[in-house]
């Protein structure tokens with residue numbers, strides 16, 4: 001197992017999106033946040049299961065899990081360009097991941113044992129993708145024993161109600177500051193900090 005710092009340093013090498021798509025809320029989780037989540041999962045033995053990254057983008061979380069010794073890692077992403085960058089990132093860092101091009105809302109996976117899901121889903125902020133976070137949680141509930149996910153600040157009551165409806169329990173929650181780079185013309189400042197929350201959930 002790598003230290004959190006060692007993992008973050010390796011993850012600095014993960015390249016981000018070339019042309020991020022606004023409607024898919026494409027931005028990269030910072031290496032520090034990714035390393036914190038994966039390190040936590042490792043300490044709790046949650047990497048001993050197959051790991052699935054939903055909405056894997058350029059691979060930050062999937063690659064982090066593989067670097068930290070996950071039993072096996074599979075990643076689902078609907079954007080071909082993002083997957084192409086992710087494949088190159090994984091090759092560069094010397095890890096093996098099963099990449100699946102598909103839509104999480106209609107999960108193209110069949111798992112034979114409950115998995116650990118690690119994801120930074122779209123918050124569902126874009127008009128065309130309202131409720132995207134709910135669709136990602138629904139997919140997670142269908143395959144996961146445990147999940148780690150990043151959500152908009154203030155999501156706690158929504159998450160707890162959703163998890164309760166699926167006989168699960170939120171076991172841990174902590175706050176993180178996402179760093180959203182300037183990717184679109186209407187963003188006036190180069191980087192924007194956005195408060196977010198990470199949840200560890202055990203699913204029923």
Ligand SMILES: C[S@@+](CC[C@H](N)C(=O)[O-])C[C@H]1O[C@@H](n2cnc3c(N)ncnc32)[C@H](O)[C@@H]1O
Nearest residue numbers: 024027028029055056057060077078103104120
């Ligand atoms: C906030 S980004 C996170 C990317 C990456 N997991 C990370 O942590 O750096 C959300 C990702 O979800 C993908 N995505 C959005 N909707 C999706 C869907 N319905 N099915 C699959 N992927 C989707 C986007 O293309 C984007 O790569």
